[in-house]
Amino acid sequence: MIKIVTVSSKKELASFIDFPHDLYEHDPNYVPELFIAQRDLLTIHPFHKHNTVQPFLAYEGDKIIGRIAAILNNAHNKFNNANDGFFGFFDCIDNKEVAAILFKTAADWLKQKGIAGKFIGPVNFSTNEPCGLLVEGFDSPPFLMQTYNAPYYADLIDGLGFVKNVDLIAWHWDDKSYDDKSVRLLNALEERLKRSNIVIRTINLKKFKEEAEKLREVYNSAWDHNEGFVPLSDDEFDYLAKDLKLILDPDFALVAEQEGKIVAFGLALPNYNEIFQKIKRGRLLPTGIFKLLFGRKKIQSLRIYALGVIEGYRKMGIEACLYGTIIKEYKRKGMKQAEAGWTLEHNDMVNRAIEAINGNPYKKYRLYEKQI
Structure with missing residues (x-):
């Protein structure tokens, strides 16, 4: 029964x-x-x-x-x-x-x-x-x-x-499989963007609240045509930003800025699942907290969590600069694996760009529907 x-x-x-x-x-x-x-x-x-x-x-x-x-x-x-x-x-x-x-x-x-x-x-x-x-x-x-x-x-x-x-695609690289063309072209791409007064920089954690307010506008604008997208309320975005701040590595938290206006951002996160997998039943107490604290610096993989550019600034090379900077840091830190995603299966522009840097579509997630 x-x-x-x-x-x-x-x-x-x-x-x-x-x-x-x-x-x-x-x-x-x-x-x-x-x-x-x-x-x-x-x-x-x-x-x-x-x-x-x-x-x-x-x-x-x-x-x-x-x-x-x-x-x-x-x-x-x-x-x-x-x-x-x-x-x-x-x-x-x-x-x-x-x-x-x-x-x-x-x-x-x-x-x-x-x-x-x-x-x-x-x-x-x-x-x-x-x-x-x-x-x-x-x-x-x-x-x-x-x-x-x-x-x-x-x-x-x-x-x-x-x-x-719709299907959602996750892309994978190991430490040798990525194409570092965007890294090799990074200086030239950044110089080209500077001519339009666009610079790539890391997020300022000392002014995180101010940064988050600007990022919210970019987030809700850059993804507004995605299937199933719903804009985050101010409270929801602040909640998400507060959580992400606890786990982000500033070297992988990037924005593209034009004269004080953030027009794009790229965020990659250390893959904390390497640690969470060892925390029994998800309980931080009594010992899980120590696994978390002492395991942070040993993380060997990275998830490219979000990369968005607002309308009017796409196809200028900003996406390549963000990816190139993330790959450069990934390589410098000696990491072993990376995942990007998810992306929508029919987002041809983004998916072709990921394929061009040797991304392997290794996982697929599906959203289902039926008439209620």
Whole structure:
């Protein structure tokens, strides 16, 4: 007998967060999310000020066998003039009946909220956060802020009548596979940009709040035509920036600036999943905090997290300068692996540029949809 529990208490929320640790206990590629980060995401994140998230757990007896969250994203619906609902945080044993009950529960909750459009996911909570179901590339752990799931998930979701909305591509390099043409041309490219009064510099951490305000405008402008994009509110961007500041390496946090106006930025992050994979059940206490503190300088991989240029400044060489500077620092620090992504499968301009520097499309994530 399968029982669905609507998560409402702290204890139920902890069980919701912890379920994947048990499900993937013997999977060598699984990386636990930090408990405190997941708890805050599901409770105090600014997303909740204007939107609603309802987690559910599936039980068989006293054993948890699945989880899902129904997500009412009012910002998405307003921005896109839509009436869609979303699902996220989906994890489940390999059982079609359990999956069907979880998805029906989430869909019914959304219908009660007046949703009558598409049912889209997985997103945690939107494409601004980790999203997509891994459908290719199960032979290595995910990089920082990327999703992970077992191969059978796709069969479960396909079997419920969902179809592909869009695929998201992650690109990989090892320490010898990248093309360093952009590094060799870096000085010439920077000189050309200077003639337009554009300079590439690192983010000023001493004035981080001021920098973040300018970056928010670039972020919401540079990605506004991306599928599923929803502009971040001021509070949401500040929350994201505050989190990223804790883990960023200033050498990989770059902006392109023209006479005080930031027109582009590129951000690559040390792949903290190398450390998180060793922190049991995502708990920093009592010993996880020491693994985090002492492991930071040993990280050997990098995720190119975001690179955006606002309209009117594209195809000037700014993208190549940002990539070139990141590659130069990656090489100088002796790192071993890098990932860029994700990118939309049909973003030909960006994908061709990544292919040109020998990026290998090694993982694919899928967003699904169906009529609710």
